[in-house]
Amino acid sequence: MSDPAPDSARPRTIVQKIWDDHLVAPGTAGAPDVLGIDLHLVHEVTSPQAFDGLRDRGLRVRRPGQTLATVDHSIPTTDRSLPIADEIAATQVSRLEENCREFGIPLHGVGSPHQGIVHVIGPELGLTQPGMTIVCGDSHTATHGAFGALAFGIGTTEVEHVLATQTLLQRRPKSFEVRVDGALHPGVTAKDIILSLLSRIGVGGGTGHVFEYAGSAIRALGMEGRMTVCNMSIEGGARAGLVAPDDTTFEYVAGRPHAPAGADWDAAMDRWRRLPSDPGAVHDRSIGFDAGELVPMVTYGTNPGMGFPITERIPDPERLTDATQRDSLRAALAYMALVPGEPILGKPIDVVFIGSCTNSRISDLREAARMLRGRHVAEGVRVLVVPGSTEVKRQAEEEGLASVFRDAGAEWREAGCSMCIAMNGDQLSPGQYSVSTSNRNFEGRQGKGGRTFLASPLTAVASAVTGRLSDPRALL
Amino acid sequence: MSAPAREPFRSVVSAAVPMPRNDIDTDQIIPARFLKTVNRAGLAEQLFCDWRYLADGSPNPEFVLNRPEMAGRAILVAGDNFGCGSSREHAPWALTAWGIRAVISSSFADIFTSNALKNGLLPVAVPPEELMRIGSILEAEPDAQLTIDLEASELHLPDGSVIPFTIDAFARRMILDGTDELGYLLRLEPQLEAYEAAHPPRISTLA
Numbered sequence: 001m002s003d004p005a006p007d008s009a010r011p012r013t014i015v016q017k018i019w020d021d022h023l024v025a026p027g028t029a030g031a032p033d034v035l036g037i038d039l040h041l042v043h044e045v046t047s048p049q050a051f052d053g054l055r056d057r058g059l060r061v062r063r064p065g066q067t068l069a070t071v072d073h074s075i076p077t078t079d080r081s082l083p084i085a086d087e088i089a090a091t092q093v094s095r096l097e098e099n100c101r102e103f104g105i106p107l108h109g110v111g112s113p114h115q116g117i118v119h120v121i122g123p124e125l126g127l128t129q130p131g132m133t134i135v136c137g138d139s140h141t142a143t144h145g146a147f148g149a150l151a152f153g154i155g156t157t158e159v160e161h162v163l164a165t166q167t168l169l170q171r172r173p174k175s176f177e178v179r180v181d182g183a184l185h186p187g188v189t190a191k192d193i194i195l196s197l198l199s200r201i202g203v204g205g206g207t208g209h210v211f212e213y214a215g216s217a218i219r220a221l222g223m224e225g226r227m228t229v230c231n232m233s234i235e236g237g238a239r240a241g242l243v244a245p246d247d248t249t250f251e252y253v254a255g256r257p258h259a260p261a262g263a264d265w266d267a268a269m270d271r272w273r274r275l276p277s278d279p280g281a282v283h284d285r286s287i288g289f290d291a292g293e294l295v296p297m298v299t300y301g302t303n304p305g306m307g308f309p310i311t312e313r314i315p316d317p318e319r320l321t322d323a324t325q326r327d328s329l330r331a332a333l334a335y336m337a338l339v340p341g342e343p344i345l346g347k348p349i350d351v352v353f354i355g356s357c358t359n360s361r362i363s364d365l366r367e368a369a370r371m372l373r374g375r376h377v378a379e380g381v382r383v384l385v386v387p388g389s390t391e392v393k394r395q396a397e398e399e400g401l402a403s404v405f406r407d408a409g410a411e412w413r414e415a416g417c418s419m420c421i422a423m424n425g426d427q428l429s430p431g432q433y434s435v436s437t438s439n440r441n442f443e444g445r446q447g448k449g450g451r452t453f454l455a456s457p458l459t460a461v462a463s464a465v466t467g468r469l470s471d472p473r474a475l476l
Numbered sequence: 477m478s479a480p481a482r483e484p485f486r487s488v489v490s491a492a493v494p495m496p497r498n499d500i501d502t503d504q505i506i507p508a509r510f511l512k513t514v515n516r517a518g519l520a521e522q523l524f525c526d527w528r529y530l531a532d533g534s535p536n537p538e539f540v541l542n543r544p545e546m547a548g549r550a551i552l553v554a555g556d557n558f559g560c561g562s563s564r565e566h567a568p569w570a571l572t573a574w575g576i577r578a579v580i581s582s583s584f585a586d587i588f589t590s591n592a593l594k595n596g597l598l599p600v601a602v603p604p605e606e607l608m609r610i611g612s613i614l615e616a617e618p619d620a621q622l623t624i625d626l627e628a629s630e631l632h633l634p635d636g637s638v639i640p641f642t643i644d645a646f647a648r649r650m651i652l653d654g655t656d657e658l659g660y661l662l663r664l665e666p667q668l669e670a671y672e673a674a675h676p677p678r679i680s681t682l683a
Contacts, residue, residue, distance in 0.1 A: 024671040025664055031646045034664060036671055038678060046564065048514035057658075062668075065680040074512050088512040095514050106681045127679050139563040139587060155565035155591035157657075165661045165668060169646070203499050204557035207586055237560065239586045258679050268678075303499050303560070324555050328498045421508045430531065442503040442561060444526045 011278035038132040042069040044096040046137030050160035051099040077413035116389020119143035119357040126256025130245035130272040142233040145242030146226035152240040174284040176209035180217040182292035187473035190225030191456035195297035203305040206238030217291035223252040224363040235304035244276035301332035316340035351434040352464040356420035359437035360388030369404040377409035378467030386418040484654035490550035501561035520573035559588025593647035
């Protein structure tokens with residue numbers, strides 16, 4: 001029934017196996033496949049209109065036990081005992097609470113020990129497991145692909161479809177293998193791998209595909225590094241990205257609150273071990289590069305594909321032959337107020353943001369704190385450290401990381417999306433520069449007129465300490 | 477549980493709004509600070525807000541949507557990879573609220589395509605060289621009328637040429653009929669029950 005087919009069959013990729021395993025109804029001449037969904041994560045921003053749709057049609061939530069809600073996007077990361085000052089945000093949060101009550105969906109709301117960024121709490125609770133289909137009204141749902149799950153972002157109409165039927169109409173995606181072999185040098189991280197990929201293929205390079213990340217450098221990453229890589233698949237245009245599960249995955253999942261136990265664990269392991277792509281499985285596209293050649297990466301433009309090694313100089317739009325590309329780069333550099341030919345290293349910065357579903361997990365905070373210990377944030381620089389979940393916050397406080405951040409002059413805040421999306425009051429002022437561990441440097445993403453350099457937590461800390469965009473390898 | 481009524485869509489005839497820039501992301505189409513709404517309606521004012529208005533809130537005269545002749549146009553012609561980034565369905569809601577019924581580009585981001593089709597907004601993908609040609613036509617003749625015939629899946633240019641385009645066959649049927657996908661899924665109840673019987677849930681968030 002639900003087991004992946006034996007390996008003797010036609011060689012299949014992990015995505016094909018998961019797809020076949022979740023086929024509720026195969027597509028017909030006119031209609032796409034209907035795909036069963038194992039886990040639906042819900043948050044306050046992309047769900048209210050979907051619940052209204054259910055009410056309009058008199059529908060219930062079909063599988064509340066496969067649905068989990070939390071608040072992350074629009075909630076403040078300041079004192080949680082105070083009411084939300086922004087009335088519109090407060091309405092949105094209370095609307096989610098009402099909807100969850102009415103439709104019987106479990107909610108980790110404000111004050112819950114499990115509240116946090118939706119893509120941080122799923123793995124933390126052990127709900128994210130290999131071989132699953134996972135969706136959420138959020139494009140960074142690909143994060144869960146780190147576990148060998150097929151996880152992708154959906155729109156609000158699709159949120160309504162999943163609430164009502166626990167299925168989605170989907171066309172089978174194409175497969176794009178991203179092979180990263182070799183070993184990362186000290187100071188170079190998972191974030192640099194994904195920023196390097198994006199600089200190679202551009203923000204539309206993976207459209208229509210699912211990335212399968214493979215190779216020794218990916219295998220060598222811990223689960224949290226793999227989550228960082230998969231998280232930004234959408235920044236390459238791929239709706240999902242995943243890593244085949246291995247012992248690293250199984251060790252991470254084991255013992256978590258919702259992980260299978262006892263005989264269920266053995267049965268799960270049996271299934272999970274058969275998930276990796278078969279030898280000879282065919283990918284529609286592939287790219288490979290050597291992790292040993294990477295140096296810390298940073299973005300200079302206004303999309304995540306506009307990145308380069310931090311040691312490089314700002315590119316010159318006049319060298320581009322395609323008129324639209326030239327105009328796009330010109331507009332990006334004008335927005336960023338950067339001059340072609342100048343080095344990016346040493347650029348003065350105003351704000352450092354360490355957080356987001358890309359880089360807010362305990363290992364990110366440990367790495368950042370290790371570099372920051374005994375150092376101090378440069379004068380005039382504001383540093384926000386925003387843990388990805390209330391549990392990460394608790395753990396970081398227990399390990400003494402929070403006091404490292406505080407002692408160095410950084411702000412230690414409550415869990416949420418915060419300045420990654422700047423909906424909750426945590427934002428840049430017009431013209432300010434940030435070094436951010438988040439995933440998007442679009443115009444205004446971190447606040448209207450704000451300018452974002454995307455980078456790893458290590459590059460963020462090195463820049464916080466010097467007040468200028470800095471190479472973390474100098475501080476190792 | 478009747479499907480929400482939507483006007484069946486056959487074709488759109490309109491002059492175009494030119495926006496020749498690549499990788500226009502959904503944060504530009506509608507900035508995140510407007511996503512705190514719990515409604516679908518009322519987003520027309522916020523479409524391209526940060527490009528459309530100056531710091532003092534007055535319309536930016538340089539921005540294309542603020543040219544008086546653009547009012548009422550239903551076709552947007554944009555650069556490659558339109559709608560990348562965030563999955564926010566507020567992007568097609570804002571575009572359609574302003575009056576856009578179709579976007580022409582050389583490619584669209586996957587989630588945007590899906591969201592657009594569910595809101596009767598047509599993502600019309602044409603080969604890059606055709607997009608360049610459309611750009612030149614619009615430069616020479618800014619008020620030229622384009623016709624998008626969904627029934628025939630053809631884009632008719634003012635010079636008489638016709639560019640065929642592909643729209644997901646299922647979504648196309650839904651838009652032509654003015655129906656929606658949820659109605660289709662709900663009719664699959666027997667298959668849903670069979671699937672659920674064979675696939676007991678591996679997790680329970682209620683536990």
